[in-house]
Amino acid sequence: MSHPSTTPAAARFTLDSAFGIGDVHPRLYGSFVEHLGRCVYTGIYEPGHPAADADGLRQDVLELIRELGVTTVRYPGGNFVSGYRWEDSVGPREERPTRLDLAWRSTETNEFGLGEFMDFCAKTGMEPMMAVNLGTRGVEDAVRLLEYSNHPGGTELSDRRIAHGAKEPYGIKMWCLGNEMDGPWQIGHKTAEEYGRLAAETARAMRMVEPDLELVACGSSGSGISTFAAWEATVLEAAYDQVDHVSLHAYYEETDGDRDSFLASAVDMEHFIESVVATCDHVRARLKAKKRINLSFDEWNVWYMSRSEAATPPDWDKAPRLLEDSYSVTDAVVFGSMVIALLRHADRVTAASLAQLVNVIAPIMTEPGGQAWRQTTFFPFAQAAQYGRGRVLRVEADSPMYTTAKFGEVPLLHATAVTDDETGEVTVFAVNRGQTSALPLVIDLRGVEARAVEEHLVLADADPEARNTLDQPDRVTPHSATGTTLTDGVLRAELEPLSWNMIRLTGRQD
Secondary structure, three states, X not given: OOOOOOOOOOEEEEEXXXXXXXXXXXXXXXXXXXXXXXXXXXXXXXXXXXXXXXOOEEHHHHHHHHHHOXXXXXXXXXXXXXXXXXXXXXXXXXXXXXXXXXXXXXXXXXXXXXXXXXXXXXXXXXXXXXXXXXXXXXXXXXXXXXXXXXXXXXXHHHHHHHHOOOOOOOOOOEEEEOOOOOOOOOOOOOOHHHHHHHHHHHHHHHHHHOOOOEEEEOOOOOOOOOOOOHHHHHHHHHXXXXXXXXXXXXXXXXXXXXXXXXXXXXXXXXXXXXXXXXXXXXXXXXHOOOOOOEEEEEEEEEOOHHHHHHOOOOOOEOOOOOOOOOOEHHHHHHHHHHHHHHHOOOOOEEEEEEEOOEOOOXXXXXXXXXXXXXXXXXXXXXXXXXHOOXXXXXXXXXXXXXXXXXXXXXXOEEEEEEEOOOOOOEEEEEEEOOOOOOEEEEEEEEEOOOOEEEEEEEXXXXXXXXXXXXXXXXXXXXXXXXXXXXXXXXXXXXXXXXXXXXEEEEOOOO
């Protein structure tokens, strides 16, 4: 690996409002709640906690979720959904059965179920994104769950929901047709031909109940799986007319001390997105279809999977501590670069779910009976969710490069920009992948209406391993940069080594 020994030459790009990629769909800022580890129990739900409300939801956690800016939440899995019996999770709590969860070798009490999840969504203002079990179940179960959830009343299932205290339909519009059905680890794992037919038939039946649903077919569980791309093509050949989205899942971790490649993870993520788009459009051409299939990147994050695989599996514990990764500044910079990758493909990535929301590879951590705090990854997501709204502009940067073992030559700069066409405001999100040197940034703003620098916030630290913990929950927080200027239509800034940056520019003065 070679690091520049001196400050590298400036990275440069031009912004022009005439060259856009697409509007940011609010669902891009979604997350994911699975019955896995402590995501639900002692995460969002902990009756008896000093901050719990009358329904057992931790209000300190709900406050952080609102601050994070999550728009949608995928539920209840994940691998968990492939053995999920939704009927177990409704009705009086004292009558709900306790079951073995085969996916995570845990015991599920069903104390938190569908009704509690919908209450959680209502209290946080998030749209539910429901997954159906196509592992051990299928068409009938999906239709029954849809009828229970969305039918106004007058049928056995809808009246059962009303009797359970939910007079109004839940109105769930977005549904995932199973989870990672290509994965051999999945309960009810299927071939592409088997799944494609099942997904098509399930979608067709669900649309008989409610025609305007938005349905997500399972894509590959990762771009490294041997059936990648062929899986998507086969599934879409069978289900193209019945679905609206295909899913993508990707996780990244630093391996073998190769931090240079880790910092370039979004290079792989963008290639993954573009490959799935190409596959979708190939099938569209073959079928002579008019509509385009969009992408639901409904699992993404930094996840130290190798540590999880090395851990001793739980022995049917209730809410065991699983996948509780602690995130460093370095992890947050890679995480921010992944946010940038999603935004740079906003024309086709119209939904995404950060996996997961609380405790399990999550931006929010809790202690049972104790406090909740923000991980380093909280900040890039929250800033993008608040200010990354509007239309994404095309960014073609001229950047100094560095060498990686996995991806070859990679730009030090990874960036995108979002504009509000009504106000002319522009927000630039940028990562400096360089570990030792600041990166000068020059942006020509001749084609936008930005007039002044509102703020330049940075997430960086002299210690790349710095992280927030129970003992030091505020060790890492964003700080303001100095010296960022906008003169004669040119913005100049210096990006700190190994940093995530948000630069907000005010628009025209009315």
